[in-house]
Amino acid sequence: MNTPEEPVHERITEAELAVMDVLWERPRRTAAEVCDEVCTARGWSLATVKTLLSRLVQKGALAAEPDGRRYLYSPLIERAAYVGGESRRLVDRLFGGSAASLVAHLAETEALTEDDLAEIEALLKELRP
Amino acid sequence: MNTPEEPVHERITEAELAVMDVLWERPRRTAAEVCDEVCTARGWSLATVKTLLSRLVQKGALAAEPDGRRYLYSPLIERAAYVGGESRRLVDRLFGGSAASLVAHLAETEALTEDDLAEIEALLKELRP
């Protein structure tokens, strides 16, 4: 079990993630609409967003559905899948593949608030009655 | 609390991490000794290790202590600090800063084995009696 399971899409970079995030929140948006969401926050120009969109399409992470002379962009991968892959990468690289070690580390370094701990506890109760 | 706390050292890359790992395991080693540990595993030449060591020194992640004609390299940052920073970055980028969300995700996607869950439960019991 636990096949390595290489993802089909190429690696999504930090800047590209910002774009993916707005499309995960609501798909089928144009370049200009995506820019409306992120350009001011990141200090980007529309050109930058266009580049990122193109690269994401090339990487197989976005679909570009023609709509007149423009495109509506939508994610081809689910956010959960991406997040899962990244989490796994981190766990593998830094915690020898043990997710429990990650949780332990978070707990030890007090990256977990009291609320976090309570929430996790609740989760556990649900997962193993 | 919870100051953003920018780390002093520059970002450590994947390849560099392999080098850091052997020096975290045992500090004060020469380039050749580091190479002995990683070159075959990663298919690197000694030259590559030398480059990575230099870059890590420049980045402030390693100290190079002169020892005759060569250097003995040692980490300037603790592994726990690095690991903590990376974990935080992931949690911030992908889980809106909520570590509990990360744990929830791991649980939902079954990235956590039964053993993991048991271990985490034990941890929790210890942390909040």
Next chain:
DNA sequence: CGGCAATGTTTACAGCCGTAGTCGTCAAGA
């Protein structure tokens, strides 16, 4: 109908990353 505004495509370019070769030096062995 003609020019403008919007939109994707192409090109750019500096900086980082992975990977390594070359050069100059110096210590130790012959």
Next chain:
DNA sequence: TCTTGACGACTACGGCTGTAAACATTGCCG
């Protein structure tokens, strides 16, 4: 002492990233 091997420093170089300008096209407004 002369040579050779070990070392760090410098150089290289293609690919990826972040950031964007220039260009081409084309629908729309006047």
